[in-house]
Amino acid sequence: MDHGRVLRAMSGLLIVLFMAMISSTIVSVALPQIIGSLNGTQSQYTWVVTATLLTSTASTPVWGKLADLFSKKLLLTIGILIFTFSSLACGFAQSAGQLIGFRAVQGLGLGALQVLVQVIIAAMVSPKERGRYNGYLGGVMAVATVGGPLLGGAITDVSWLGWRWCFFVGVPFTLLALVLLSRTLKLVEVPRPDARVDYLGASLIAVSVSLLLLWVTFVDAEFGWVSWQTGAMVGAALVLGVAAVVVENRVREPIVPLHVVRRRDPALAIVASLAVGMAMFGGAVFLGQYFQVGRGYSPTEAGLLTIPMMAGVLLSAAVSGRLVSRTGKVKPFIVAGVIALTLGFLTLSTIDHETSLTLVGAGMFLVGVGVGMSMQNLLLVVQNTVPLTEVGAASGAVTFFRSLGGTMGVSILGAVLANQVSTKISQGLTAAGIDTSGGGDGSTLNVAAMPPAVQEIVRAAYGDATGHIFLISAAIAVVGVVATLFLTPTRLRDSMDLAPAAEGGGASEAALEEPTPAVAKP
Template sequence: MKVGEAAPMGHRQVLESLSGLLLALFVAMISSTVVSTALPLIIGSLNGTQTQYTWVVTATLLTATATTPVWGKLADLFNKKSLVQVAIVIFVVGSVLSGFSQDTGQLIAARAFQGIGIGGLQALVQVVIASIIPPRERGRYNGYLGAVMAVATVGGPLLGGLIVDVPWLGWRWCFFVGVPIALVAFVVLQRTLKLQTVRRDDVRVDYLGAGLIAAGVSVLLIWVSFVGNSFAWLSWQTAAMAGGGVVVLGLAVLVESRVREPVVPLTIVVQRTPALAIVASLAVGMAMFGGAVFLGQYFQVGRGYTPTQAGLLTIPMMAGVLVSSTVSGRMISRSGMVKPYIVAGTIILVLGFLGLGMVDHDTALWLVGVDMAVVGVGVGMTMQNLVLAVQNSVPMRDLGAASASVTFFRSLGGTIGVSVLGAVLANRVTADLAAALRVPAGQTGTGDVSALNLTALPPEVQTVVHTVYGDATGHIFLISAAVAVVGVVAALLLKPITLRSTIDLDTPAADPVAR
């Protein structure tokens, strides 16, 4: 055991400490899922566009992604409990600002600020859990994480649907509802989580590297959102934005290779196990976030169901996550082997998205439900276990940065996936609506009314919008399946991993790849 780290805990102590952490993770996850089914109505009521719909999601993912490495590095330098509580405060402020937004621009900005807190919660909860539970035992507790994820992902859409369907509440409460839960998590953490404070006088946080990473990713995502619509693929705007983004990211790599305390430690991420886990996480994130974000829109805009009904229809996917994460977690703790479950999960994820790629505006709901359940099983078997594989391969002193690096690339994949798939969907929907309504290309034929504001459209136009959105959504799921194949390849290339039973590596010189 390293000096300054908490001693191993008993089962009861672990559960007490987990209570506040799981609440914090729950509020971070529900902040996205509670909005997912309500988002078509929110953007419609604010008269927003499909591109703005995508950016309400992308803004949160982007800031969460960009700040994740910083949170992870801070966790290696400062008190982890205090950092979790700071992230909760940022989340609360962002939630309140989102709830009071008056237009889509304000909503996107507020969601971006909220994403800073969400990034902290997602990264830090993993880090704290890893600092109190050995990898071999962690699979046992991954079931609790899976349960929280499932409740948030199942209950969130249902809660969001109910909120917007109840006249005296309204969509703003989709953002306000997480505030009291976050405050409860803050208090519970204060009372239950006992961690020793690690004090270092030589603290160096690479803010320049973090800023360059955020800037480079942001420029590329903005380019993806507008290319092919606002300007051509071969244009000076493409050269400036795509080229500029790549140059900035290149500078970020240069900075990270030279600073003493990099936010993304290259010495770790280039090792075989972390590198392959990161590639798999990137692919899984792109497929999972990119595909799942548009399911609520498919059921509402493509099929004409209410937000509450759309929430109920997403239950099969969340049930798959719950069952597979719980069962695979316990089996991993029993055997100590994690690679077989990661490989199986990535393959199942591809099959699920291939099934969803076949859906259109009149596909039988039971078939859509089966495909969603398969996707959920794949997500449950891969997401947490990829983090576990990396945590098993690094010493305690690098745990925060290593864990955050996997979370960073998974979130980055999700951000890219949502942005790219949203751009593909927006371009296809715009072209198909123009063709169906026989108006010039680039127009939707709905005048000044957003195509997502269905209640303000004539009945005959509503029917066209349902058909166009329902048919177009299947194509983005096929893209998700193709991306998920990269995750399969990365998982197959992983060396067999036996999880250790100690909090830290046995010796500093241990070979993390051979374990």
């Protein structure tokens, strides 16, 4: 596809990706009103988020592999339809139980759209040219992540719309994207009459990941880190994970291609993606809480205050993407990005409830620059080392580990934050001479209902504790720095696919380091 046709198809793909990404964040501000309207419980409050997270993460590698076996355009159409109809169903839900069920189905569509958009772009343009389009992807993901809560808060605050439009708002856009893609997306599909889906491997991976995500979601809240529930869930996840590895090593069409994951550059890129996802999602998700609870800003104001991070992603993704396409080199930008991410979190680790917003904004901008330069380019490293027939499974594996890292980061950093906040509030109340013997420590998020003296203590506790979790995020990001430093300084290939010899034996990093002219041999 030439540049003009790629851009026309990209318009539909970017709309799809934007609506998929925003569906994960748009409900965050509206959830209290949603659960209250449906007479739900605190447990159901958590499950509205967890249900989507579980199904999207667990299904991502499966959708990626299916894209290698069957029509990518057909699979994308199915994913859009699943996402659209489940979004409508969520909007019409009459109980919290119905909403949770529909959100789980929506997660299947979300998992499909996240990976298929990237796989289809890989089928349209070569790795070297893909850099400039990855800049668009990074920008869309940044706007969706940061703008989702802002849009959700605005919709919920408008009386004639209400929370149901948090789910309805994306429907016309996804249908528009479906029409655009049906007319502009023209892929050369290679038929695979002998294709077989590894149902056993897919099931083992899905169940193993689901158990691990359930444990990460509920540990420290419903049960302790050292408890029989932890032993049972983690133990079962590990056993099923080992069984999945055994199956994937033996089947002809594995869901996760182990021969790709074992190679140096893909393995390092996956480790770095895991660390970046853990630091980025785990750290950024608490910025909104810092501004609202720790600093006393409204949800809309909190969304606006995160603009520096969004600007950093947009700027760095666009600039680094074009430079990658121009030079064919990707490692320098990844390393610089992960270093910027680490420096950004180190800056944010110094904040408390009185820190200058200028310093907070500078830290967020650095985090955004790091995300924009590293996230999509790490995926590009893996796509550059695999043949076109495996690009779906490889992309699914990277996206899966990034999502898994993000989930674990949110849970672990959330547990640390809760522990820090509880301790600081108890100490503050005791120092102020306020009796806490009744068991209340003031750690509820309904700060406005508290007496002014207690409000100040709670805000200070949240503001001061947030810096601690950003320090942990910086330490996690250092793992990504180390992994990226060991990446091979390869040049991105101009061709759509690897040479036949490279496909057979798996492309070695050395073979991809510098393009060499073909030499005829006698």
